[in-house]
Amino acid sequence: MSHLSSQTRSKLLGETIRDAIRFETAFDPDPFAGLSLPDAYGVQAEVFHALDQPFKGSKLTLKGDVCHSAPLFWVAEGDRHAFRPGVSLEVELAFVLGKDIATGSGPVTRLDVVDAIASVHIGVEFLRSRYAGGSRRDPALAAADMMSNAGYILGPLLHRQLLDEGASIGPLSIAIDGQAVFDKPATHVDGDPLKTVTVLANQAPLSSFSMLKAGQVLTTGSLCGLIPIGEPARVDVNMAGQQFVLSLS
Template sequence: MNLADILAEAIRNGGSVDIDAVPQPDLAEAYAIQSAILGRLSIDPKGYKLSLRSDGVLSAPLLSVTEAASFPYQPGLKLEVEIALVLGRDLPVRAEPYARQEIRDTIAAVHIGIELVRSRYAGGPQGRTALLVADLMSNAGYRLGPALDADVLDEGRADDLRIIAGDQPLFDAPGAHPDSDPLAALVAYANEAGRATRTLRQGMVVTTGSLCGGLTLPSPATVSISLGRTTWRMDIVE
C-alpha cells in the first residue's frame, strides 16, 4: 500500500501505523498525499489549518467542520482551543501582496474553534515535517463554537482560557496565540504564489494555531471551554 492508502485506512478505523515502516515522502509528495487521502475518503474540505514556520506556512485540510457539540473518542485524541476564522470572500492568488488589514476585512465571523487532533503514527510524527503534513497535520476534525468579538484578532491578545474535561482541569491560563497574531499565518499563506488555488474560498474556516497547545483527552467526557466571557460545552462520546 502507498502512504495515502495507509493513512486513509488509519483515519477510517482509528488505527495507528509504525512511522518507520511507511514510505518517507518529501514535502511536495506530502501535499499530493493529502489530496489523495481526501479523494479516498470522499471529502471536500470546508476549512484548512495553517502553521507559520520560519521558512513558510504548512497547510492541511480539516477532515470535518461542523457546529455539532460532540465528537467520538479515540485513543490518543487531543483537543486544541483555537480562533476559527470564517472567510467572507475568496482570497485568490494575485501579484499584489495582501496587507494584514485587507485580510482582516475579509473575515466575516470569528468563533471559538475546537480542533480534535490524533496522529496516525504510533508515537507521533517525531519531528518529520513531511510525514506530519501527509497525515493532514494530525487533524481528526473541527468543531465551531460560539461567535466571538472581532477584537480577539488584535495582535498580542490573550484572554483567560479555562478548559475542564468532566471534573478534570486541563488548562487555566491566558490563551495566547503561538504567533501572537492569529492572522499572521493567514496573511503569509495568502501571499504565497505557489499555494493551492482553492484553499482560501468564501465560507471556508481557517485556523492558525492553538491557544493552549494540545491537551490529551484520557477518556470520553463533557468538555467545558471558557474563553474570556464566552463559554461552550461539547461532548467527547464513546
C-alpha cells in the first residue's frame, strides 16, 4: 500500500474504520502504519461525520506535552444499555461544561477550567478497537480510530470537591455480575484529572471539532484500566460515595 498517495491511504483507512464500526469487525492496521498525525485527525473527523452522530464531547489524553483527543461516539444517561460483543469498559470522571472555556485570548489556567465545569459525574466509557490487536502504540492510528471509543455513559453526580487540586477520589470498586474485578483506590494516570483539559485549552488545535463548549462532556482517562465485558452483565460501580448499577443486555 506504500505506492498509494497519503490522501488515498487516508480515505481507505477512514472507509475501513467506518465499516468496522458499522459491522462490529476488526482489521489489520499494519498496512496503514506511518500515517501522519494531521492525516489521522482528518480520518477521525471523516469517520465520525460519516456515522452521522451529534458531537457531544471528547476523550482526552496526554502524549508527552501534547493533548490528543477523540470524539465520544455517543453520550447517554440511564442505567440500561445494549451489550455489544468485544467491548470493554473503563470507569472515569466525567466533566460537563456549563460554559465555554475561552481559548485564544491568553493563557487558560486550571482555575478557568474549574470555573467552566458545571458538574462532575461517574463516567463509564465503552471501548472497542477497530484494529485487530490494537493500534500498535501508534498515536496516529489511535487518533484515527477515535481512541477506541465506542460510547459513553454519564452516571451519577459527584461532589465538586473532586475538582480541588490534589483531591483524593478514594476507593473504587467494580463488580461484574457480583464478582469483584477492581477494588483499589481510584488513581488517574496524570495525577490531576484536569491537567489534560488545561493543556488542550492552551495548545494549537489538532482536531477540527469545536471543543470545550458549554454542554459538552469531557473525560481524561481511566481510573481502573480496561475491563473486558464478555457477555450481557450487571456492572456495579462504587466510587466517591455513589453507587451506579448498569445493566448491559
